[in-house]
Amino acid sequence: MAVNTRIFHCDEFFRLSREEKKEFQSIIQKELEENPIKHLDTEWGRFENLSPMSEEEIDRLAEEVLSEMTLEQKVYQMSCDNDARYAPLNPPRYNFIPYYAGEDLDLNIPAVKFTDGPTGIVMSYHATAFPVSIARGSTWDTELEERVGNVIGIEGRSGGANFFAGVCINLLRHPAWGRAQETYGEDTVLLGKMGAALTKGVQKHMMACVKHYAANSMENARFKVDVEMDERTLREIYLPHFKECVDAGAAAIMSAYNRVRGEWCGHHDYLLNQILNGEWGFKGFVMSDFIWGIRDTVDAANGGQCMEMYATQFFGKRLVDAVRDGKVDEIKIDAAVKRILREKIRFSFVGDKAQYSEEKMGCKEHAELAREVSEKSTILLKNEGLLPLEKDKIKKITVVGRLAVEPNTGDLKGSSAVFPPYVITPLQGILNEAGSGIEIKYADGRIPHQAQELSKDADVVVIIAGLTSLDEGEFITNGGDVGGDRKYLGLHPEDEDLIEAVSKANKNVIVVLQGGSTIIVEPWKNLAKAILIQWYPGMEGGTALANILFGKANPSAKLPITVPATPQQLPYFDMNATSIAYDYYHGYFLADKEKYPVSYPFGFGLSYTNYSYSNPKVTKNGDTITVSVDISNTGKIAGDEVVQLYIGYKGSKVERHVKDLKGFTKIHLEPGEKKTAIIEIDKEDLAYYCPESKQWVVEDIGYVALIGASSACKDLLKADFDLK
Structure with a gap:
């Protein structure tokens, strides 16, 4: 009996025997050879060669395009160009070429052209391989990370993509997590600042997608685990770095595989509709993680999901039917499609095409x-x-x-x-x-x-x-x-x-x-x-x-x-x-x-020279709090020192950490040189989240600025202050 190639979900392919998989792939490959996939002749279709627009102008154009579309065409914008039958074909390996979503030949609308990360561009065999994200987190250098993002953006466009899904900022809760290398570390402030820097660099050239939202800090159980946490933990530990990247202008957010409080992240009304789109005012679109990122058509569409990747399994015809059956309001579809169209328009006039060519991928300058x-x-x-x-x-x-x-x-x-x-x-x-x-x-x-x-x-x-x-x-x-x-x-x-x-x-x-x-x-x-x-x-x-x-x-x-x-x-x-x-x-x-005697504390690192800290000060100007410290290079060679600012709390009415990282800066010092390191934070950075009032609260209490070379007490100088 011939193998059934009319599959709905990739799981059906994965359950086939080895011989059946070979037969299936042979049949599908022959179909594609006889009817090859066609693409637009231009990179951006109807948006090609647009002049930069204001946000209002982008909105109007998105609404004009939306008004031309049938329900099927709208839903197609939300669906990957791969259906479940084609998804198992991945030659010669994962993401060797971009994955397309929402390319409409009739309406001349370009695709979202996906490439993964975050160590560099996943496509081809000649992209620049940077140190992994946790290594780059060790630099504590946002300017350097923005330069990395700039190169990744150039190489992504050079390889034919317009969408980079490699801004991974999941918090490293436990070092056993198998994908720890893909993120920047264990602290939300470090994650947020580094992720925002990568986003800004990439988005000089292409869309950046921030992942995996939210509380994805396990690998083996990622498809089944349900993460429970109280509201303060969610708001103070697991979400701020995502908001930092949203505020940096990220084009997209990728939802996570796992559940949070019993609900799949790809369908999560509270995380997607209420917090991300509502409270944070996110204007971009939400993309699912691949294959198992959506578990139900209606729940996903109503829950705030905008695009199913990298195979259309629950959207496509099933979503069209759900709208016609009254299970999903077409207003939801219009809102999601407008988000997608806005980003396609916005990025059609980003970058300089003269910078992009195959020769740029893995070139000498990028390797340096x-x-x-x-x-x-x-x-x-x-x-x-x-x-x-x-x-x-x-x-x-x-x-x-x-x-x-x-x-x-x-x-x-x-x-x-x-x-x-x-x-x-x-x-x-x-x-x-x-x-x-x-x-x-x-x-x-x-x-x-x-x-x-x-x-x-x-x-x-x-x-x-x-x-x-x-x-x-x-x-x-x-x-x-x-x-x-x-x-x-x-x-x-x-x-x-x-x-x-x-x-x-x-x-x-x-x-x-x-x-x-x-x-x-x-x-x-x-x-x-x-x-x-x-x-x-x-x-x-x-x-x-x-x-x-x-x-x-x-x-x-x-x-x-x-x-x-x-x-x-x-x-x-x-x-x-x-x-x-x-x-x-x-x-x-x-x-x-x-009070654990750890081997090495967060923020620790030695140099071939020595630094001394002195004279910590706190000044206030309106809602801005400025903490400064003098730092001297007492050794014989030049070096860079990462100066870290933590805040402690005196007499808080709620449970607080002993201290929280609030800012950092990197200082270059020649031998014998002395400089003043200055770190500014906002009064709102001192807030905790109150679940009862659903507000961020800044207490009128005493605070301690702890500034120095690591999170260890011996490496920090103290300066007390209050908000009066």
Whole structure:
């Protein structure tokens, strides 16, 4: 019997046998060859070559186009151009070319042309692979992140896309989350400012989509888990970073797979209609996550969903029928379509077409930015006088570890996989920089005794250890479970054994950690004289590492997460949960509350120079609160220091964190130079959310400005103030 190709949902394809899938794909492929998909001749269709318009003019044009459309044409704007029959065809891999939604040949309306992220543009095999988002969060550098966004926007348009769905700002509640690498860290302020910067950079060229809204902080259970939390936790911890990106002008929001308080996020009237569109005044459109992002036609359309991706399963004809049956008011359809049309019009006159060409993807200039980002995102956790290495004193270096020769740029099997034209590995970077005057030996570490022997007479041993996309990332079950949430937060036991073995042969050990989240270091950290976190460092990671090791670059990165001493210092996490409660405490909030002796605090990072802080001050001008501190470079080389501002509360009537990050800035200092770092916040930044009054409340109490080099009390200077 021939396989049935008339499927409604992709699940029907996934349930086919291996042989049936092959037959299905062969039939569909033949259909597409006989009737190839046609596209508009121009990039923007009827919106091509428009002059920039005011918001009012965009509104009027969107309404004019909307008035021309039949119900079917309106719903088609809300539906992916793939139906469920075509979705399983994904040659040669996920998102190799853009995914189209809402291209109307009759009305000359362009598609939303989707490309994923956030490590770079997912399309093609020659895009620039930047360090992953958690690495970029370690830079605490919004200007740098906006530059990254600008390059991503150029490469996205060069590859034929107009929509980038890689502004991932899900809060890292627990470091076991498999996709931690795709976000910026554990704090809402850091997430919001970095996400807004990426949004602004991308949107110089194309639409940016912010994901996954909301409370998506688990991977294996993402399709089933129901997240419970109280209103203050939702409003103060899990939503502010999304609002920051909305305020930055984001074109779209992608709803999450999970439930919140029993309701699927893709249908969530409270999150989508009431908060996002209502309270925040969001003017863009909501896009579903792929395949399982919508579970019901009527609930999704009424709940605020605007576009189903990346296959039409519940919208399309089913949504047309729902409108005609009176289950969805056509007013809802008109509102959603107007949102989509507005963004298509708005971005049709964004960017300069002269900047876009295939040659721009992975070009030298963009690769140089990837190297700069990797240098500025590599964290120096420990240094007992071993770094930087001096070439005139070093004769022999042994490099150890399988990851020293592996192109390890992050998840290579999921929606954030980027395939650059080349990758500089750690060993190659060290070889390139060391030159002929230094002997470099390499051991993969599979035989610890061999690594010991090669390390005995070395001046220094560099061990590259950590994780790969097989350990974490998007959870893929087809062909064997790989990636997903992590079961263990330390290094692989063989890596820990290797560090121990090598340290017995040579005391000058440098451990370089690769990975996308926290790696517990307590079992072995005392065996290393220096520890660096390089995360997944992008296509130029090896070059960046060598520049740091040899002092051509001075580390300036700071932890965007807390590194606990034990898993017991973390919130409860169950990777297979069907329901889970998120409370007010995680990360440094929890460490502060419980006074945990963590390995390394949030915001921590060393440099090759030293900084001293003095003279903290608070001044007020209207609703603006200005906190300043003097900072001096007391060392011998230039460096960049991330200055962090936290606020504490004295006598609050409600439960508050011991302190909350409220702002940060990056200061460049030459040797001996002194500058005043200034961070401004608004009075409203001090507010808590009152569930009873449904208002943000600024208390007339005493506050403490804590400003300094990390979230640790010893690194912060205090200045009391009030609002009088």
